[in-house]
Amino acid sequence: MNRKTNALVQRLTLTPYSVWAALFIVVPLVFVAYYAFTDSAFHFTTENISRFFTATSQLDDGTGMREVHTYLVIFMRSLKLAVISTVICLLMGYPLAYIMARASDRTQKILLTLIMIPMWMNFLIRTYAWMTILQDTGILNGFLSAVHLRTVHIIGTESAVIIGMVYDYFPYMVLPIYSVMAKLDVKLLEAASDLGCPGPSVLRRVIWPLSIPGVLSGVTMVLIPSISTFYISQKLGNGKFFLIGDAIEGQYVANNLHFAAAIAFILMVILLVCMALMQKLANRKIIVA
Amino acid sequence: MRKIIELKNITKSFDGEVVLDNISLDIYDNEFITLLGPSGCGKTTTLRIIGGFETPDCGDVIFMGEDIKDVPPYKRNVNTVFQRYALFPHLNVFENVAFSLREKKVPKDEIKRKVTEMLSLVALKGFEKRSVTSLSGGQQQRVAIARALVNQPKVLLLDEPLAALDLKLRKDMQVELKNIQKATGITFVFVTHDQEEALSMSDTVVVMSEGRIQQIGTPVDIYNEPTNAFVADFIGESNILDGVMLEDRKVAFAGHVFDCVDAGFAKREPVDVVVRPEDVDIVPEDKGQLQGVVTSVTFLGVHYEIIVDIKGFKWMIQTTDFCDVDEKIGLYIEPDAIHIMKKSEYSGMFGDYSTYSDEMEEIGEVEIGELAEYEEQEAAPAESETEK
Numbered sequence: 001m002n003r004k005t006n007a008l009v010q011r012l013t014l015t016p017y018s019v020w021a022a023l024f025i026v027v028p029l030v031f032v033a034y035y036a037f038t039d040s041a042f043h044f045t046t047e048n049i050s051r052f053f054t055a056t057s058q059l060d061d062g063t064g065m066r067e068v069h070t071y072l073v074i075f076m077r078s079l080k081l082a083v084i085s086t087v088i089c090l091l092m093g094y095p096l097a098y099i100m101a102r103a104s105d106r107t108q109k110i111l112l113t114l115i116m117i118p119m120w121m122n123f124l125i126r127t128y129a130w131m132t133i134l135q136d137t138g139i140l141n142g143f144l145s146a147v148h149l150r151t152v153h154i155i156g157t158e159s160a161v162i163i164g165m166v167y168d169y170f171p172y173m174v175l176p177i178y179s180v181m182a183k184l185d186v187k188l189l190e191a192a193s194d195l196g197c198p199g200p201s202v203l204r205r206v207i208w209p210l211s212i213p214g215v216l217s218g219v220t221m222v223l224i225p226s227i228s229t230f231y232i233s234q235k236l237g238n239g240k241f242f243l244i245g246d247a248i249e250g251q252y253v254a255n256n257l258h259f260a261a262a263i264a265f266i267l268m269v270i271l272l273v274c275m276a277l278m279q280k281l282a283n284r285k286i287i288v289a
Numbered sequence: 290m291r292k293i294i295e296l297k298n299i300t301k302s303f304d305g306e307v308v309l310d311n312i313s314l315d316i317y318d319n320e321f322i323t324l325l326g327p328s329g330c331g332k333t334t335t336l337r338i339i340g341g342f343e344t345p346d347c348g349d350v351i352f353m354g355e356d357i358k359d360v361p362p363y364k365r366n367v368n369t370v371f372q373r374y375a376l377f378p379h380l381n382v383f384e385n386v387a388f389s390l391r392e393k394k395v396p397k398d399e400i401k402r403k404v405t406e407m408l409s410l411v412a413l414k415g416f417e418k419r420s421v422t423s424l425s426g427g428q429q430q431r432v433a434i435a436r437a438l439v440n441q442p443k444v445l446l447l448d449e450p451l452a453a454l455d456l457k458l459r460k461d462m463q464v465e466l467k468n469i470q471k472a473t474g475i476t477f478v479f480v481t482h483d484q485e486e487a488l489s490m491s492d493t494v495v496v497m498s499e500g501r502i503q504q505i506g507t508p509v510d511i512y513n514e515p516t517n518a519f520v521a522d523f524i525g526e527s528n529i530l531d532g533v534m535l536e537d538r539k540v541a542f543a544g545h546v547f548d549c550v551d552a553g554f555a556k557r558e559p560v561d562v563v564v565r566p567e568d569v570d571i572v573p574e575d576k577g578q579l580q581g582v583v584t585s586v587t588f589l590g591v592h593y594e595i596i597v598d599i600k601g602f603k604w605m606i607q608t609t610d611f612c613d614v615d616e617k618i619g620l621y622i623e624p625d626a627i628h629i630m631k632k633s634e635y636s637g638m639f640g641d642y643s644t645y646s647d648e649m650e651e652i653g654e655v656e657i658g659e660l661a662e663y664e665e666q667e668a669a670p671a672e673s674e675t676e677k
């Protein structure tokens with residue numbers, strides 16, 4: 001009897017969460033799919049999906065006007081910027097996570113707080129802040145000319161977009177790597193050193209392979225939101241770097257809900273495949289010689 | 290025998306607290322040497338200094354004639370078996386053992402040969418592909434030993450390698466370790482706080498307490514000739530009494546004058562006297578040198594352990610004869626069963642088996658009784674001789 005009531009109680013307590021999940025996760029996904037595969041009269045169509053792959057437009061790639069697949073180009077551009085930002089986050093985040101994990105408790109707490117503080121600020125405000133810093137007459141150039149250095153033109157370039165993305169997503173890279181590193185047994189590092197490994201070897205043969213799960217989740221957590229980034233590209237890229245997120249937003253604002261849903265749907269499928277691959281990588285026993 | 294490692298006047302403190310206090314120790318080639326002492330006495334720290342994971346505040350670490358104080362661990366020809374094994378969880382058994390060989394870029398077929406050889410030495414043939422996390426404690430232990438030995442170090446450091454194993458496995462591994470040490474001829478520096486393990490496995494035992502070495506010697510020496518009350522108490526069971534050395538080969542304790550085999554003390558020097566529980570003979574009350582009342586009897590299989598109250602001091606005696614509680618018995622102690630030690634800072638801290646604190650207070654005073662008699666005799670030696 002007890003067991004049965006327990007199971008019942010458990011179910012009941014879970015109900016609000018199940019309802020919540022259904023309402024806010026499953027239903028919207030179904031709607032996205034539904035919109036993606038219907039036309040404005042809600043008849044079934046694959047038109048929206050195929051439009052993503054076939055739509056063309058004229059683009060000046062420097063050698064003259066050329067006809068290109070609009071959305072594929074936009075997608076590849078998003079992918080490129082996302083990958084670059086992810087790599088930069090990883091290159092900066094990994095050493096930082098390592099240093100943090102080895103630092104004293106106090107230093108660890110301080111660094112953690114410093115990394116998380118920007119996350120408490122609104123994303124729009126962060127982006128505007130970067131605009132005022134990077135503008136041709138902004139804080140950065142003001143500083144450079146004050147110390148008699150050449151000013152730089154960053155705003156409206158890919159670099160500006162990347163800076164904005166790296167700044168926004170950096171904590172999502174550092175935190176998972178840090179949490180894996182902090183759990184790493186110091187004895188393993190001593191054992192490696194005992195068995196003849198100098199520092200770089202210990203890093204390559206023990207620390208790195210053991211921190212891969214953290215790296216994979218960090219990469220996932222940065223890559224996915226950065227692929228679908230929008231707004232940063234409009235503000236810091238002066239609208240010159242139209243990304244897939246901007247495309248979705250644009251179609252939505254233009255009341256083209258069905259095509260917006262189709263782009264979102266395709267993006268989701270691609271990301272799901274990526275995540276599945278990553279998960280597979282993470283689960284594999286990594287044997288490194 | 291050749292000296293492999295010399296520790297010279299090593300001192301080490303953590304946060305202002307002295308953990309090793311002027312430790313000096315020679316370790317010889319081919320030796321099985323054990324650091325033995327209670328928890329926190331500095332055994333691991335000593336080992337870590339030899340391994341290169343801690344730097345002493347002062348003193349020298351000499352390895353085959355060279356000062357290695359500033360040599361990092363990866364350059365030392367010393368390997369460690371860590372207390373909790375510290376196997377690499379991302380590598381299988383084979384790769385764990387091969388770890389140091391791969392670092393040295395040993396050719397592939399040689400790695401295979403050496404690892405296979407090591408795994409058969411520790412009886413783990415056929416486990417090559419297994420994940421180390423799937424192994425039992427004893428198997429992990431043996432992987433750790435194989436991993437440390439494959440490099441053929443001059444010295445193997447083992448930090449309580451058997452502490453996590455159950456009694457049966459522990460006994461088996463003790464024999465196995467000893468065999469491996471003999472087969473390889475590698476010097477083993479072994480850490481334990483189990484005195485039985487130390488005595489049964491070692492060529493040399495180093496007894497430590499509070500960051501200082503109390504005694505270095507063979508297991509037999511340490512057991513039979515403890516240098517102070519701490520060692521006597523820590524190694525095996527002991528009755529430790531206050532005594533006075535009357536002259537060479539004559540000592541007074543427990544209110545009686547005993548013949549003994551020790552000499553070379555000052556006349557009337559206060560000493561600590563050790564009598565092992567198994568060295569006391571039980572005799573009829575009137576035939577004993579000491580008389581007492583049995584207060585408890587415990588059957589331990591091969592023998593009884595009885596506690597005898599002799600003038601308030603509780604003795605532990607191991608005997609195969611049954612005695613009843615409250616029985617009055619006599620005790621007889623052979624001269625060579627009495628071991629005399631100089632007084633030390635540990636005097637009076639150990640050696641009484643009383644369970645009541647009020648009885649503890651009676652320790653420390655030498656009973657006069659027969660001592661007075663002895664003094665009379667000494668004052669008139671001629672008289673007593675004619676009596677005989």
Ligand SMILES: Nc1ncnc2c1ncn2[C@@H]1O[C@H](COP(=O)(O)OP(=O)(O)OP(=O)(O)O)[C@@H](O)[C@H]1O
Nearest residue numbers: 303304308326327328329330331332333334335482
């Ligand atoms: N890194 C450290 N920082 C501060 N104190 C330490 C450090 N390492 C050891 N100590 C202290 O030094 C003393 C001796 O420690 P050590 O580990 O050498 O003892 P041990 O004899 O190995 O004990 P056990 O049998 O419990 O392993 C202990 O009081 C311990 O708290």
Ligand SMILES: [Mg+2]
Nearest residue numbers: 332333334448
């Ligand atoms: Mg220890």
